Amino acid sequence: MARWQGQLxxxxxxxxxxxxxxxxxxxxxxxxxxxxxxxxxxxxEQAPEQVANVAFLPGIxxxxxxxxxxxxxxxxxxxxxxxxxxKDGVVSPGGVxxxxxxxxxxxxxxxxxAEVRPRINELINALFHNVPSGLGSEGKIKVSQKxxxxxxxxxxxxxxxxxxxTEEDLDVTEExxxxxxxxxxKISDRAVKRGMPQxxxxxxxxxxxxxxVVKEIFxxxxxxxxxxxxxxxxxxxxxxxxxxxxxxxxxxxxxxMEVAVSKYGIKLPDRQLACAPIESSEGQDYLAAMAxxxxxxxxxxxxxAHWVRESFSKVFGKSPExxxxxxxxxxxxxxxxxxxxxxxxxxxxxxxxxxxxxxxFPAGHKDIPRRYKEVGQxxxxxxxMGRCSFxxxxxxxxxxxxxxxxxxxxxxxxxxxxxxxSMQGRDVVRELENRGTTVKAGNIPSLAEEASQAYKDxxxxxxxxxxxxxSRKVAMAIPMGVIKG
Amino acid sequence: xxxxxxxxxxxxDVGIVAYGADVKELFSNAALGLFSLITEPESVxxxxxxxxxxxxxxxxxxxxxxxxxxxxxxxxxxxxxxxxDIESLTxxxxxxxxxxxxxxxxxxxxxxxxxxATYHMxxxxxxxxEYKAQVIFDI
Numbered sequence: 362m363a364r365w366q367g368q369l370x371x372x373x374x375x376x377x378x379x380x381x382x383x384x385x386x387x388x389x390x391x392x393x394x395x396x397x398x399x400x401x402x403x404x405x406e407q408a409p410e411q412v413a414n415v416a417f418l419p420g421i422x423x424x425x426x427x428x429x430x431x432x433x434x435x436x437x438x439x440x441x442x443x444x445x446x447x448k449d450g451v452v453s454p455g456g457v458x459x460x461x462x463x464x465x466x467x468x469x470x471x472x473x474x475a476e477v478r479p480r481i482n483e484l485i486n487a488l489f490h491n492v493p494s495g496l497g498s499e500g501k502i503k504v505s506q507k508x509x510x511x512x513x514x515x516x517x518x519x520x521x522x523x524x525x526x527t528e529e530d531l532d533v534t535e536e537x538x539x540x541x542x543x544x545x546x547k548i549s550d551r552a553v554k555r556g557m558p559q560x561x562x563x564x565x566x567x568x569x570x571x572x573x574v575v576k577e578i579f580x581x582x583x584x585x586x587x588x589x590x591x592x593x594x595x596x597x598x599x600x601x602x603x604x605x606x607x608x609x610x611x612x613x614x615x616x617x618m619e620v621a622v623s624k625y626g627i628k629l630p631d632r633q634l635a636c637a638p639i640e641s642s643e644g645q646d647y648l649a650a651m652a653x654x655x656x657x658x659x660x661x662x663x664x665x666a667h668w669v670r671e672s673f674s675k676v677f678g679k680s681p682e683x684x685x686x687x688x689x690x691x692x693x694x695x696x697x698x699x700x701x702x703x704x705x706x707x708x709x710x711x712x713x714x715x716x717x718x719x720x721x722f723p724a725g726h727k728d729i730p731r732r733y734k735e736v737g738q739x740x741x742x743x744x745x746m747g748r749c750s751f752x753x754x755x756x757x758x759x760x761x762x763x764x765x766x767x768x769x770x771x772x773x774x775x776x777x778x779x780x781x782x783s784m785q786g787r788d789v790v791r792e793l794e795n796r797g798t799t800v801k802a803g804n805i806p807s808l809a810e811e812a813s814q815a816y817k818d819x820x821x822x823x824x825x826x827x828x829x830x831x832s833r834k835v836a837m838a839i840p841m842g843v844i845k846g
Numbered sequence: 847x848x849x850x851x852x853x854x855x856x857x858x859d860v861g862i863v864a865y866g867a868d869v870k871e872l873f874s875n876a877a878l879g880l881f882s883l884i885t886e887p888e889s890v891x892x893x894x895x896x897x898x899x900x901x902x903x904x905x906x907x908x909x910x911x912x913x914x915x916x917x918x919x920x921x922x923x924x925x926x927x928x929x930x931d932i933e934s935l936t937x938x939x940x941x942x943x944x945x946x947x948x949x950x951x952x953x954x955x956x957x958x959x960x961x962x963a964t965y966h967m968x969x970x971x972x973x974x975x976e977y978k979a980q981v982i983f984d985i
Contacts, residue, residue, distance in 0.1 A: 406857055432857050433856070433857045434966075435964045435965070435966035435982070435984070436965075436966065459961060459962050459964075459984045460961075551918055551922070554922045555918065555921050555922055558922075564959075565958075565959045566958075566959060566985055605921045605922075605961065608961040608962045608984065609918070611962065612914055612962050615965070616902075616907070616911075619903065619907060619965075620903065631966075632965045632968070633964060633965045633966045635965070773857050774857075775857070776855035776856055776857050776859075776860075777855070777859070777860060777958075777985075778853075778855040778860065779855060804956070804957075806957070807957070807958060
């Protein structure tokens with residue numbers, strides 16, 4: 362792969378601009394959040410070129426942004442943020458990604474490391490048994506076509522109504538676990554067929570379920586509001602999305618957008634950026650279908666969270682309430698949303714595409730739960746299974762600079778093939794075990810593809826967003842048990 | 847014999863480069879490449895067949911549609927294919943019979959879950975007498 366040779370202008374230690382004149386057709390400059398060291402590895406692939414390409418999209422305002430975890434995606438880089446004016450801008454399925462509303466949910470417990478470590482194998486086995494995972498896994502909940510239509514519209518509430526979770530879970534889920542405007546009429550029959558058997562499953566690839574131990578608390582006041590009070594406290598992180606359903610929705614609508622691009626005379630540097638005006642029927646149809654897939658993903662994480670609570674309850678012989686198993690928050694990191702932002706002192710409605718990026722709204726924002734009004738929206742940033750994960754909060758600076766957005770994870774550095782080759786002859790499971798992390802996976806050979814070496818160091822990613830001020834770190838946790846599909 | 851396809855690396859995903867003496871062979875080899883990502887094709891027997899008819903706007907989008915159709919059939923109907931008889935192929939239409947069998951957990955090893963064929967870095971070329979196609983898959 363050719364190294365990216367484009368121009369980057371240093372704005373400060375953590376902000377690098379791709380000037381608007383880098384390529385004819387860019388409507389705004391690009392802006393990459395990174396340290397000088399990270400920039401070197403970003404240049405190894407074409408992700409910065411994709412940041413410049415996104416700047417071509419009609420209606421884009423301010424900058425085409427890249428978070429420090431960016432890597433090469435399709436059309437949009439993963440770790441990209443772009444806001445389009447809803448009056449003259451476009452919506453692009455590539456700016457959301459195939460796994461619509463892939464995201465993370467964090468549960469806390471009142472258990473300590475000392476209580477859980479002796480029973481970690483039992484707990485991991487119970488979770489592996491209770492949470493359907495892996496390729497071709499089918500859900501424990503049987504969803505009929507009629508129910509599928511309901512859950513697409515209702516989101517996480519659909520699951521809560523069936524006893525899978527509590528009203529309080531919805532309060533601490535982005536959008537209350539339900540994106541408005543979902544219209545099952547915009548969903549193809551084949552998307553429904555792919556979605557029905559996979560509801561309530563973890564899936565495979567980079568999706569996981571992790572039992573974590575709090576290792577460091579950076580801001581004890583904010584952490585305590587999240588219910589994170591002790592070093593050694595046990596947390597559970599769930600990372601999954603909309604499974605085959607979201608993929609089919611994306612595939613179906615990319616096809617529509619392919620035609621729309623020529624219909625509306627949109628000039629694009631990359632076909633995978635296919636898009637349509639937000640206000641066109643193609644754009645509205647995509648947003649209505651995307652909301653269905655986003656809601657499906659929230660149902661998915663809601664069901665899984667419930668089975669996690671059941672598993673803990675069974676192993677420890679206490680109710681989830683007694684075990685203090687409350688939800689801290691749930692964030693989407695592949696989504697497009699219509700939001701109001703202030704640009705040059707003017708309130709403007711924009712469609713914010715966050716592809717591998719997390720919303721990071723500040724304290725006082727109307728869209729965050731009352732519990733977090735005073736401190737800002739929780740931001741959940743999972744790292745790879747050999748390192749750690751972070752909990753942060755959104756800031757006013759994110760609101761002012763990045764349309765209230767920050768990073769979403771570590772970001773891949775090595776391809777899956779390269780990761781496998783680098784791990785040749787090594788036993789990933791044993792190596793993790795030696796470091797105190799128990800792993801259970803449906804597909805052991807593919808575990809090597811998820812090894813630490815394949816990812817950027819999450820600590821460096823968090824440092825950049827923290828120093829740049831677009832989110833503030835609150836706590837760090839390390840994995841004790843991991844389930845991979 | 848010349849290679850039917852090669853597997854290529856992409857940072858977050860994986861791709862194939864397929865070859866063919868004509869477009870029919872190219873499409874057939876691309877499908878073989880797809881199933882070699884998913885499983886060991888030698889483990890798949892011809893126990894059933896399925897007729898497919900597809901249309902699209904052009905040849906390259908037809909290739910993406912074709913591969914996405916096969917991904918869909920595996921995801922929903924759990925069928926693994928290992929032979930493709932492309933009966934007719936125009937710029938925007940394809941008619942094929944696909945041979946394979948139902949996925950069996952005890953018999954077939956699943957290597958990776960392929961979720962979609964993308965337009966990212968999609969390339970269809972003719973070089974001399976040989977056709978070549980590059981497709982990246984989302985996994």
